[in-house]
Amino acid sequence: MKLTSRFEDALIFAVRLHAEQRRKGTEVPYASHLLGVASIALEFGADEDEAIAALLHDAVEDQGGAATLSRIRATFGDKVADIVQGCSDSEVVPKPPWRERKEAYLRHIAKADAGTRLVSAADKLHNARAINADCRKLGPRIWERFNASREELLWYYRSLVTAFREAGGGPLVEELGVAVEEMARL
Numbered sequence: 515m516k517l518t519s520r521f522e523d524a525l526i527f528a529v530r531l532h533a534e535q536r537r538k539g540t541e542v543p544y545a546s547h548l549l550g551v552a553s554i555a556l557e558f559g560a561d562e563d564e565a566i567a568a569l570l571h572d573a574v575e576d577q578g579g580a581a582t583l584s585r586i587r588a589t590f591g592d593k594v595a596d597i598v599q600g601c602s603d604s605e606v607v608p609k610p611p612w613r614e615r616k617e618a619y620l621r622h623i624a625k626a627d628a629g630t631r632l633v634s635a636a637d638k639l640h641n642a643r644a645i646n647a648d649c650r651k652l653g654p655r656i657w658e659r660f661n662a663s664r665e666e667l668l669w670y671y672r673s674l675v676t677a678f679r680e681a682g683g684g685p686l687v688e689e690l691g692v693a694v695e696e697m698a699r700l
Contacts, residue, residue, distance in 0.1 A: 547572075559632070567629065571634075631678060
């Protein structure tokens, strides 16, 4: 597959949209996460629309809600917008309570289409790998940067692995499972 100028346009759109954002508890530009998720999605067979959605997967949740989703739909099409919406656990500000959002997302992902599950699993794998790397560097204080406890995060990530497996699984999900179990050991 060859990536076209649509992917380049999405990359620019995503970098500009998240320009002021940093990874939680760090000075790392948020674009690093978007690139990482797109990379993982492509490595596990994403088509161009799925790769574009990977770049934009947090745009609705973090950068403008429904208005941003409308811009994505108009610029990149229905498939991209539907995947981005499917990867968002909230479109409202303030967000609902953490546990409520995560339980709803777990119910949703079990029924989501394959493209949404691919991008979502790539997102969760990149997050798990980043948590593991930071945990090795920083130790237990890593957990202070999250809105949930270590135990709650482990519950959520393990539940995601189960939901992804029940929805079809595959090598990406197994890779996520390995990263989550490493998270539990750290």
